[in-house]
Amino acid sequence: MVALHVNGKVFQVDVSRDTPLLWVLRDHLNLKGTKYSCGIGECGSCTVHVDGKAVRSCTISVGEVQRKKITTIEGLPENHPVKKAWIKEQVVQCGYCQPGVIMQVAALLSQRPALDADQIITKMDDVICRCGTYPRIKRGIKTAIQMTKKEVKKS
Amino acid sequence: MKTSMTRRAFLKGSLAAAGLTIGVSVTPFGHRLLDASEIDSFSPNVWFKITPDNKIAIFVGNSEMGQGILTALSMIVAEELEADWSRVQVKQAPAADLFKNPIIGVQVTVASASVRGFYEPLRKAGAAGRAMLIKAAAETWKVPEDECKAFMSTVKHAKSGRTLTYGQLCLKAAKLEVPKDPPLKKEGEFRYMGKPMPRVDAPDKVSGKAVYGLDVTLKDLHYAVIARPPAYGAKPLSFDQKAAEQVSGVLKVVQIPEGIAVCAKSVDAALKGRDALKVNWDKGVLPDMNNDYIEKSMLEDLNKPLLSVVNTGDAKKAIGEAAKKVEANYFVPFVAHTTMEPMNCTAYVTDDRCDVWAPTQAQFGAQMLASKASGLPKEKVHVNTPFMGCGLGRRAKPDFVVEAVTISKAVGKPVKVFWTREEDIKYDYFRAAGSHRIEAGLDSQGRLIGWSHKLVSPSIAKWVNPMQLKDGIDWFCMWGIADRPESYGWNNRIQYEIPNLSIEFLLSPLPIPCGPWRSVQNGPNAFVIESFIDELAHAAGKDPLEFRLQNLKNNMRARRVLEVVAEKASWGKAIPKAEGRGIAQHACFGSYVAQVAEISVNKKDGTIKVHRVVAAVDCGPVVNPDILIAQIEGGVINSLSTALKEEVKFANGGVKSANFDDYNVMRMSEVPEIEVHIVKSSEKIGGIGEVGVPPAAPAVANAFFNATGVRIRRIPLTSKTVMDALKKV
Numbered sequence: 001m002v003a004l005h006v007n008g009k010v011f012q013v014d015v016s017r018d019t020p021l022l023w024v025l026r027d028h029l030n031l032k033g034t035k036y037s038c039g040i041g042e043c044g045s046c047t048v049h050v051d052g053k054a055v056r057s058c059t060i061s062v063g064e065v066q067r068k069k070i071t072t073i074e075g076l077p078e079n080h081p082v083k084k085a086w087i088k089e090q091v092v093q094c095g096y097c098q099p100g101v102i103m104q105v106a107a108l109l110s111q112r113p114a115l116d117a118d119q120i121i122t123k124m125d126d127v128i129c130r131c132g133t134y135p136r137i138k139r140g141i142k143t144a145i146q147m148t149k150k151e152v153k154k155s
Numbered sequence: 156m157k158t159s160m161t162r163r164a165f166l167k168g169s170l171a172a173a174g175l176t177i178g179v180s181v182t183p184f185g186h187r188l189l190d191a192s193e194i195d196s197f198s199p200n201v202w203f204k205i206t207p208d209n210k211i212a213i214f215v216g217n218s219e220m221g222q223g224i225l226t227a228l229s230m231i232v233a234e235e236l237e238a239d240w241s242r243v244q245v246k247q248a249p250a251a252d253l254f255k256n257p258i259i260g261v262q263v264t265v266a267s268a269s270v271r272g273f274y275e276p277l278r279k280a281g282a283a284g285r286a287m288l289i290k291a292a293a294e295t296w297k298v299p300e301d302e303c304k305a306f307m308s309t310v311k312h313a314k315s316g317r318t319l320t321y322g323q324l325c326l327k328a329a330k331l332e333v334p335k336d337p338p339l340k341k342e343g344e345f346r347y348m349g350k351p352m353p354r355v356d357a358p359d360k361v362s363g364k365a366v367y368g369l370d371v372t373l374k375d376l377h378y379a380v381i382a383r384p385p386a387y388g389a390k391p392l393s394f395d396q397k398a399a400e401q402v403s404g405v406l407k408v409v410q411i412p413e414g415i416a417v418c419a420k421s422v423d424a425a426l427k428g429r430d431a432l433k434v435n436w437d438k439g440v441l442p443d444m445n446n447d448y449i450e451k452s453m454l455e456d457l458n459k460p461l462l463s464v465v466n467t468g469d470a471k472k473a474i475g476e477a478a479k480k481v482e483a484n485y486f487v488p489f490v491a492h493t494t495m496e497p498m499n500c501t502a503y504v505t506d507d508r509c510d511v512w513a514p515t516q517a518q519f520g521a522q523m524l525a526s527k528a529s530g531l532p533k534e535k536v537h538v539n540t541p542f543m544g545c546g547l548g549r550r551a552k553p554d555f556v557v558e559a560v561t562i563s564k565a566v567g568k569p570v571k572v573f574w575t576r577e578e579d580i581k582y583d584y585f586r587a588a589g590s591h592r593i594e595a596g597l598d599s600q601g602r603l604i605g606w607s608h609k610l611v612s613p614s615i616a617k618w619v620n621p622m623q624l625k626d627g628i629d630w631f632c633m634w635g636i637a638d639r640p641e642s643y644g645w646n647n648r649i650q651y652e653i654p655n656l657s658i659e660f661l662l663s664p665l666p667i668p669c670g671p672w673r674s675v676q677n678g679p680n681a682f683v684i685e686s687f688i689d690e691l692a693h694a695a696g697k698d699p700l701e702f703r704l705q706n707l708k709n710n711m712r713a714r715r716v717l718e719v720v721a722e723k724a725s726w727g728k729a730i731p732k733a734e735g736r737g738i739a740q741h742a743c744f745g746s747y748v749a750q751v752a753e754i755s756v757n758k759k760d761g762t763i764k765v766h767r768v769v770a771a772v773d774c775g776p777v778v779n780p781d782i783l784i785a786q787i788e789g790g791v792i793n794s795l796s797t798a799l800k801e802e803v804k805f806a807n808g809g810v811k812s813a814n815f816d817d818y819n820v821m822r823m824s825e826v827p828e829i830e831v832h833i834v835k836s837s838e839k840i841g842g843i844g845e846v847g848v849p850p851a852a853p854a855v856a857n858a859f860f861n862a863t864g865v866r867i868r869r870i871p872l873t874s875k876t877v878m879d880a881l882k883k884v
Contacts, residue, residue, distance in 0.1 A: 032370035033363025042815035073363035094221030095360030096495040096544025132792030
């Protein structure tokens with residue numbers, strides 16, 4: 001049995017410790033928002049947060065993330081600036097890579113000291129979008145930063 | 156009377172609530188609007204339904220693979236219906252003859268044909284609904300119809316200040332006769348069309364709720380992975396079934412024509428089981444095949460006698476007598492689709508029905524093949540289309556459906572066939588490679604007087620649609636070069652005015668499976684034609700834009716996109732940060748696109764930086780400009796990816812490329828600024844999903860020539876190819 005802390009809940013899963021986190025999220029916890037695409041950490045579609053950092057769930061085993069805080073696309077609040085920016089900028093096409101892209105941008109956005117848009121964009125070369133939404137991902141990043149700043153001002 | 160189970164089930168579910176339903180019947184003689192009673196007895200293809208709760212359901216039979224078709228088709232209906240967009244619910248329709256595309260003749264999402272095919276019928280269907288709702292209101296109030304006006308899902312009578320909602324009117328309207336030729340809105344009256352309406356699928360895709368093929372779950376689902384041959388035509392000599400069956404979680408091992416399938420409780424267990432099989436394969440049909448073999452054999456085949464496709468005037472004589480003659484060989488390699496969601500399919504076959512959840516562009520083909528594989532009649536095969544993680548044409552081939560149905564039938568359980576990324580690349584139906592030899596002649600004024608074009612390519616048609624292979628000519632391979640005489644009827648040939656034209660073709664016997672790849676062969680063929688046109692401009696001593704316009708004298712749409720893109724890209728003026736600039740144009744799927752690319756070349760390491768691509772598009776009327784721009788951006792990026800990076804590697808008679816670490820596609824930092832300019836046009840509506848692809852690759856190659864004076868006649872322009880070419884000078 002492996003204990004996993006996912007989106008604020010604790011799950012006991014009957015799998016071997018070497019099972020990739022991706023398959024446990026998808027097939028055991030039914031969290032299908034996290035996508036399989038390459039299985040070798042090359043494309044970013046399976047990105048989740050482990051203790052706030054963007055991690056490729058296809059190449060990390062559940063044994064390695066026990067007792068760590070895991071967040072998937074389903075656990076990222078619906079009013080999160082990246083999700084809101086993705087709607088405002090109409091980023092998605094097929095949308096398959098976007099949960100991973102969104103999770104990676106959200107992790108970079110929460111980094112301290114804060115990164116500016118160009119710094120975030122330069123850290124996005126390890127995600128692949130085959131529809132070619134890259135120009136809009138860039139716009140989405142800029143809008144998400146503006147939205148975050150506004151929220152900070154409000155609070 | 157026996158009616159289609161699929162249709163009956165669908166109608167039962169969808170028409171359970173009474174309301175106003177309009178369908179469209181498409182026949183070879185045009186389309187006809189139908190009401191609900193006829194829908195049960197005829198076969199309409201697309202329709203909507205208004206229910207007393209004042210909601211509107213619009214059914215879309217096309218696959219949503221990112222191109223925005225759910226949004227675009229619904230906008231057309233809602234526009235003419237004068238519907239309140241916030242009350243519209245868009246639903247994905249199942250596979251059924253009801254939903255066949257008027258252009259293609261079957262239910263399939265290909266050839267940028269969805270909006271083109273449904274634009275007029277859907278406008279009429281919406282307008283008929285509006286007319287019937289107005290009539291129902293007028294009869295209720297006993298006032299003349301022309302005093303009533305539809306406004307945002309209501310009908311208003313201004314004189315008396317009365318209003319009824321579509322929900323209140325729908326039952327009465329449903330009893331009225333469907334008008335045959337209802338009046339359409341004028342352009343100035345459009346509420347949605349021509350406006351950047353947000354995509355209906357965006358919220359679920361951003362939240363992570365959207366269900367793709369791979370996400371479909373069923374009770375007691377078995378996951379199947381297949382051990383497949385490493386070389387084309389290879390057969391298994393031996394494998395260790397027992398070892399696979401002993402892996403924890405593995406349920407069954409089944410041999411099928413495609414390979415050896417391992418079924419398990421989870422993907423992870425199935426993959427471990429497949430490893431344990433340790434299959435020993437024979438060497439396949441062409442064990443020596445690798446990239447050198449392919450390119451050499453395809454170029455050598457150009458010397459064989461080819462088949463004549465087009466022969467106008469006397470190209471040989473004209474070229475022989477020309478003031479200037481130019482000759483060149485080009486080669487375009489195989490490229491893979493690598494849709495982000497790898498191929499997969501879920502199926503459950505029982506004694507009397509077969510359910511399929513297929514991320515497919517080809518519901519019609521999926522249903523036919525599932526019927527054959529399950530042994531059940533078509534009426535008992537229910538094909539559901541979930542969202543798909545990109546299509547790019549790969550999903551027009553429903554091979555994965557056959558696998559899922561075959562395995563489910565063998566094990567008697569619901570089965571999800573899962574392809575790893577490695578399988579998705581190795582067992583792809585690639586964009587076909589082509590070797591070209593072109594000779595052309597110019598007169599003393601630089602006018603094109605003769606063009607002789609030889610093309611060798613492996614077949615696409617034989618793998619996806621044998622009807623397009625006739626007398627040795629594969630018409631998919633000709634897209635962008637020559638129109639098939641009995642084709643779908645859109646202009647898809649070389650656009651230049653050439654009085655003496657010879658086009659010849661020969662099938663390459665290579666055993667490599669090929670299929671449509673976004674824009675099909677328009678992409679590779681436009682690279683060759685538009686690069687060679689640039690060579691001719693250079694030979695004529697003319698500016699590449701001027702030369703194109705000179706040889707497109709009567710082609711107003713091609714001229715217009717070239718002129719617009721030239722103006723927007725400041726053609727002829729200094730380029731701010733780039734070293735070279737190239738231009739290209741292409742017409743396909745009823746649309747015209749021209750692009751200018753600005754690049755710099757690092758002469759020390761051979762890398763190319765594309766700074767900016769400017770595009771001008773004439774597709775006739777525009778339904779959703781924001782989706783149009785997104786499609787052109789995506790097309791340009793796919794094309795740049797093939798121009799700079801993509802090439803499938805082969806070894807030992809099979810595919811060597813395996814994953815994104817050795818099959819390189821465009822990444823974010825490599826993407827240029829992309830500007831899309833829509834040319835206002837009242838021409839017949841054209842496609843948009845694929846038309847951004849063809850001009851980008853040749854625009855980059857032409858920019859490379861502009862920057863370096865060196866012509867590269869083969870993509871991709873990798874740093875090695877660039878360094879080799881620069882060294883030769």
